[in-house]
Amino acid sequence: MEVFFYIVPMLIIAIVVFAAVSVTGRTRQVSQAWNSGLTAEARCLRSYTTTSGGGGDSSVHTTLHHVYEFVTREGRPVRFEEKNGPGTIVEGDIVTVFYTADRPERATAHTPARGKLAASTGCMLVFFGVVVAFCVFFMVTAHLMFSAEGDFLLP
Template sequence: MVIALVYFVISMTGTLTFARSMDRQLESPRLRAAWDGRTAEARCTSVRTEETQDADGVPTTVSRVTLEFSTADGRTVSLEEDRSRLAPKEGDFVTVYYAEDAPEEATARTPSFGLRHARAVITAFGSLCAVVGAVVLGGVL
């Protein structure tokens, strides 16, 4: 029973650490703040394409889109969006999401369940695995 409890505590610690790390890596806090804030129509002012290599050395093309929009209080903000799945042409308009207190952290990424709830989903799945593992260990020992 003690081994099962120790396993459970270690598993939960690992689960919470992993969930927090993935949440930060996916930029979920920044995106949630933007999605919970305001929206604006942004104009694409430029599209720049770069040839890069991924971690394995495979050539890949990355498009960086520069968007410009006005906030609710009239400030003009320009941002470079490189993770967007959008492919606007120069002059096109796209919707951006921004937090009122940090419009420079805006994004053109549309809200998604996965990014909004990544931390909770990872924590729930890891917790379930920890409970099942502890029950199995407790029953076997």
């Protein structure tokens, strides 16, 4: 029974670490695209939304997606999808995209905003740190509450 006091927090920590790696990876990709100096005009091929959440008493989160297509300087056509773009971009619009020469499929249509990117990434990492700290605190507290014989000690 007491193993669940360790397994569940460790599972949460693993998920949070994966999310932190994903957030920092995407931040690095966007930053590299902005810093590469390579831009192209892209056409928005499709715009759609996805929803997550249960509805009813829980909140529903809507994410806006855009699918863009552009041609690199070498003449290679590239199509990519990006989340959380501006709601003012609709199918057929032409936008400027930023990309790296070695991985143009990781392009971004977000306009450079380095401070905003750093602040949002920092806030996410702080949140993830708080979740990990709580899980560690929970595991230590649970460990201290169980005696060596397996008896549950109440404070």
